[in-house]
Amino acid sequence: xxxxxxxxxxxxxxxxxxxxxxxxxxxxxxxxxxxxxxxxxxxxxxxxxxxxxxxxxxxxxxxxxxxxxxxxxxxxxxxxxxxxxxxxxxxxxxxxxxxxxxxxxxxxxxxxxxxxxxxxxxxxxxxxxxxxxxxxxxxxxxxxxxxxxxxxxxxxxxxxxxxxxxxxxxxxxxxxxxxxxxxxxxxxxxxxxxxxxxxxxxxxxxxxxxxxxxxxxxxxxxxxxxxxxxxxxxxxxxxxxxxxxxxxxxxxxxxxxxxxxxxxxxxxxxxxxxxxxxxxxxxxxxxxxxxxxxxxxxxxxxxxxxxxxxxxxxxxxxxxxxxxxxxxxxxxxxxxxxxxxxxxxxxxxxxxxxxxxxxxxxxxxxxxxxxxxxxxxxxxxxxxxxxxxxxxxxxxxxxxxxxxxxxxxxxxxxxxxxxxxx
Numbered sequence: 001x002x003x004x005x006x007x008x009x010x011x012x013x014x015x016x017x018x019x020x021x022x023x024x025x026x027x028x029x030x031x032x033x034x035x036x037x038x039x040x041x042x043x044x045x046x047x048x049x050x051x052x053x054x055x056x057x058x059x060x061x062x063x064x065x066x067x068x069x070x071x072x073x074x075x076x077x078x079x080x081x082x083x084x085x086x087x088x089x090x091x092x093x094x095x096x097x098x099x100x101x102x103x104x105x106x107x108x109x110x111x112x113x114x115x116x117x118x119x120x121x122x123x124x125x126x127x128x129x130x131x132x133x134x135x136x137x138x139x140x141x142x143x144x145x146x147x148x149x150x151x152x153x154x155x156x157x158x159x160x161x162x163x164x165x166x167x168x169x170x171x172x173x174x175x176x177x178x179x180x181x182x183x184x185x186x187x188x189x190x191x192x193x194x195x196x197x198x199x200x201x202x203x204x205x206x207x208x209x210x211x212x213x214x215x216x217x218x219x220x221x222x223x224x225x226x227x228x229x230x231x232x233x234x235x236x237x238x239x240x241x242x243x244x245x246x247x248x249x250x251x252x253x254x255x256x257x258x259x260x261x262x263x264x265x266x267x268x269x270x271x272x273x274x275x276x277x278x279x280x281x282x283x284x285x286x287x288x289x290x291x292x293x294x295x296x297x298x299x300x301x302x303x304x305x306x307x308x309x310x311x312x313x314x315x316x317x318x319x320x321x322x323x324x325x326x327x328x329x330x331x332x333x334x335x336x337x338x339x340x341x342x343x344x345x346x347x348x349x350x351x352x353x354x355x356x357x358x359x360x361x362x363x364x365x366x367x368x369x370x371x372x373x374x375x376x377x378x379x380x381x382x383x384x385x386x387x388x389x390x391x392x393x394x395x396x397x398x399x400x401x402x403x404x405x406x407x408x409x410x411x412x413x414x415x416x417x418x419x420x421x422x
Contacts, residue, residue, distance in 0.1 A: 026283025102144025128385025280332030315413030318364030371401025
């Protein structure tokens with residue numbers, strides 16, 4: 001068996017084992033990278049250390065640490081609550097409000113998982129109080145969080161831009177990485193809103209008028225801690241966007257200041273850091289480096305090119321990433337495995353738009369995350385109102401999430417295969 005095939009099989013086996021066991025795929029990937037890279041390919045251990053993306057790890061830690069403090073001291077929740085009160089109980093608007101809130105929270109740096117964790121308790125309680133479908137509310141929150149997830153200052157966006165830089169492709173972080181998934185996810189969310197209950201909510205409002213609903217459990221007034229924390233987040237955004245400061249170290253510095261001022265619990269915030277995701281991304285990145293040097297990545301690219309054409313590649317790659325993402329981490333496994341394929345795929349197909357291919361990977365891998373097998377769907381089920389049949393909601397979300405595999409192929413083919421390349 002040649003080294004290229006063996007390294008590719010190692011990646012496939014790592015992904016399969018991560019889906020049927022509780023072992024972190026990053027740990028599996030590091031083990032396989034050591035065995036195949038060092039003992040089969042003959043690479044020195046120093047090669048494996050050099051392949052470990054410390055800069056990416058520091059950025060993910062810093063950003064999630066800062067927003068862990070903002071979540072812990074209630075600063076983000078106060079913004080969310082006050083924004084939700086603006087619609088004054090108009091049931092038809094509530095799913096749209098929470099969609100926008102999810103986009104904003106995810107975009108400013110909280111990321112998709114944190115945004116849903118912040119919003120799900122109030123959003124699902126609101127759905128129960130106002131007679132809004134729990135399925136609809138979950139769809140809007142999860143799609144909104146993923147719509148903003150590719151912001152350059154959010155964890156998923158940081159991962160995407162890091163992977164793009166590693167393969168030597170120049171893409172604007174805002175207009176070419178963040179904007180395409182934002183448009184595609186928003187389109188799917190709005191269509192889903194109409195299909196899964198939004199239209200009925202408007203009809204109900206026209207017949208009965210808006211309810212007098214006020215969101216439950218009012219929060220305490222905004223405190224000095226909240227103000228300083230929100231100013232710190234504003235400083236983080238300005239520092240990264242305007243002054244091009246390193247996102248990881250700036251976030252760590254700001255979080256440290258908040259801790260020194262007694263405005264955050266360091267231990268609790270560190271617990272909120274998604275260490276498993278960081279390990280997944282970094283571990284898979286090391287194994288991908290082994291695939292690159294052994295030719296396994298070229299072999300993977302060739303296999304994908306054989307079932308694609310210039311006209312269909314965006315749909316094919318979106319379908320492949322979506323199916324894999326149902327059982328694997330979208331940003332920790334799927335993106336690190338597929339984004340490095342883009343240059344080789346373009347070469348084998350004789351052309352193609354790198355923005356279209358990367359966008360298809362990003363959208364395909366995240367549209368299915370409404371599934372209850374994903375963290376986003378699971379968070380919403382966990383916060384479903386008491387009267388909700390959670391087993392039934394689980395099945396509905398599972399069917400919806402799986403259907404997004406095919407939807408992602410169609411949307412990516414239309415948006416990125418036809419419109420973007422026309």
